[in-house]
Amino acid sequence: MQEPFNNPNNQNYQGGYYPPQYQTNPYNQNQGVNYQQTGYPPYNQPPYSYTQQPYQPNPYANAYSHPFDPKEAERSREIYLKRKKEKNEILKLGFAIGIVLVCYLIVQLIAVSVMAVLGLTDVYSSSATFQYCFNVVAVHLLSLVIPFGILSLIMKNKYDGPVVPTKKVGFFNSCVWISFGMGCCIIANYATNFIINLFKMAGYELSQSNMLEPDGIFSCIAMVIATAIIPGVCEEFAMRCCTLGLLKKHGKAFGVIAVSVVFGLIHGNVIQFVFAFLVGLVLAFITVKTDSVVPAMFIHTFNNGLSVTQDIIKYAAGEKTAENVVVIMFIVWGVLAIASLAYLVIKKQFTFADNKEKKEKDGSELSLGTKLVMLLPGFAVPFILLIIETATTVTKI
Numbered sequence: 001m002q003e004p005f006n007n008p009n010n011q012n013y014q015g016g017y018y019p020p021q022y023q024t025n026p027y028n029q030n031q032g033v034n035y036q037q038t039g040y041p042p043y044n045q046p047p048y049s050y051t052q053q054p055y056q057p058n059p060y061a062n063a064y065s066h067p068f069d070p071k072e073a074e075r076s077r078e079i080y081l082k083r084k085k086e087k088n089e090i091l092k093l094g095f096a097i098g099i100v101l102v103c104y105l106i107v108q109l110i111a112v113s114v115m116a117v118l119g120l121t122d123v124y125s126s127s128a129t130f131q132y133c134f135n136v137v138a139v140h141l142l143s144l145v146i147p148f149g150i151l152s153l154i155m156k157n158k159y160d161g162p163v164v165p166t167k168k169v170g171f172f173n174s175c176v177w178i179s180f181g182m183g184c185c186i187i188a189n190y191a192t193n194f195i196i197n198l199f200k201m202a203g204y205e206l207s208q209s210n211m212l213e214p215d216g217i218f219s220c221i222a223m224v225i226a227t228a229i230i231p232g233v234c235e236e237f238a239m240r241c242c243t244l245g246l247l248k249k250h251g252k253a254f255g256v257i258a259v260s261v262v263f264g265l266i267h268g269n270v271i272q273f274v275f276a277f278l279v280g281l282v283l284a285f286i287t288v289k290t291d292s293v294v295p296a297m298f299i300h301t302f303n304n305g306l307s308v309t310q311d312i313i314k315y316a317a318g319e320k321t322a323e324n325v326v327v328i329m330f331i332v333w334g335v336l337a338i339a340s341l342a343y344l345v346i347k348k349q350f351t352f353a354d355n356k357e358k359k360e361k362d363g364s365e366l367s368l369g370t371k372l373v374m375l376l377p378g379f380a381v382p383f384i385l386l387i388i389e390t391a392t393t394v395t396k397i
């Protein structure tokens with residue numbers, strides 16, 4: 001036991017081992033105040049406990065500690081480089097496709113200017129046959145096929161397969177996909193009418209460039225070729241072959257959406273943009289799933305053929321008969337589309353499994369939004385021009 005300090009008579013001092021004269025707070029001016037009154041403990045009792053506790057490991061140490069792993073660091077570096085490389089490739093593709101779209105607009109402008117210089121503007125406005133032939137040459141062959149064909153030649157090393165995919169699909173499967181696509185075209189037609197009505201409710205009227213109705217047998221034949229067959233071949237070659245073939249390398253869903261936006265904009269008005277975008281999604285999806293552009297070409301041709309059929313029957317048998325025929329065609333295609341949809345659902349044909357497997361394998365897959373953003377710099381100029389052209393078709397009621 002510790003002996004009291006300077007306590008010769010072994011006198012017991014309350015409050016500690018020290019006599020009262022020492023039991024004062026040296027920093028307190030009120031000398032002689034007992035520790036029990038001031039709240040200070042005796043000097044032999046520290047104010048804090050310094051007793052050692054047994055070592056207890058931190059249960060959260062493993063959760064927040066990241067020891068350096070050379071293999072993991074190398075893998076992260078590889079993923080970063082892959083993503084950077086893919087971003088650069090998509091950026092370059094955006095500029096390449098953007099340049100072609102600008103050429104598409106320039107060629108049409110030159111063709112219209114040449115027609116005006118030659119004094120053929122009045123002929124174009126009055127002759128259905130001349131109008132059909134001009135559109136075949138100026139709009140489809142010169143503006144679409146040649147620029148996009150040159151693009152495919154310059155960037156032929158960027159394609160995973162042939163520029164024009166023609167994998168054998170089979171007659172039955174082709175009929176299934178064509179029927180399904182036609183059903184989607186009918187739905188897109190009603191969706192477009194809904195958008196038109198929304199604009200009308202907001203006080204705006206949408207317009208589009210309409211071709212002249214046929215006025216003879218020869219003009220009927222020219223209309224079938226210029227409105228149904230040629231667009232079905234040329235536009236599918238430009239969009240679903242040359243353009244989609246470059247984009248789908250970086251993701252099928254990305255390619256389907258991106259090429260459909262381009263397909264909608266090249267039509268130059270809101271009505272056709274909405275319809276072409278929706279139908280373009282279906283055509284691109286079918287092309288990717290079948291690895292063949294043939295079903296998409298037939299769908300495109302048959303869809304345009306609906307309006308062509310209506311105009312020809314109207315010329316031959318009257319407007320009422322034409323409307324009845326179109327209604328019957330809608331019903332037939334609708335029934336076939338429902339049956340085709342059921343078959344495709346059973347066969348599980350509405351997935352893009354390869355992109356998911358790639359992403360799970362190396363983790364370097366860019367998000368869909370990032371890919372679309374990387375296209376914007378190259379698409380800026382043609383998009384602005386096409387949007388301005390599209391805006392001219394919207395008028396205040």
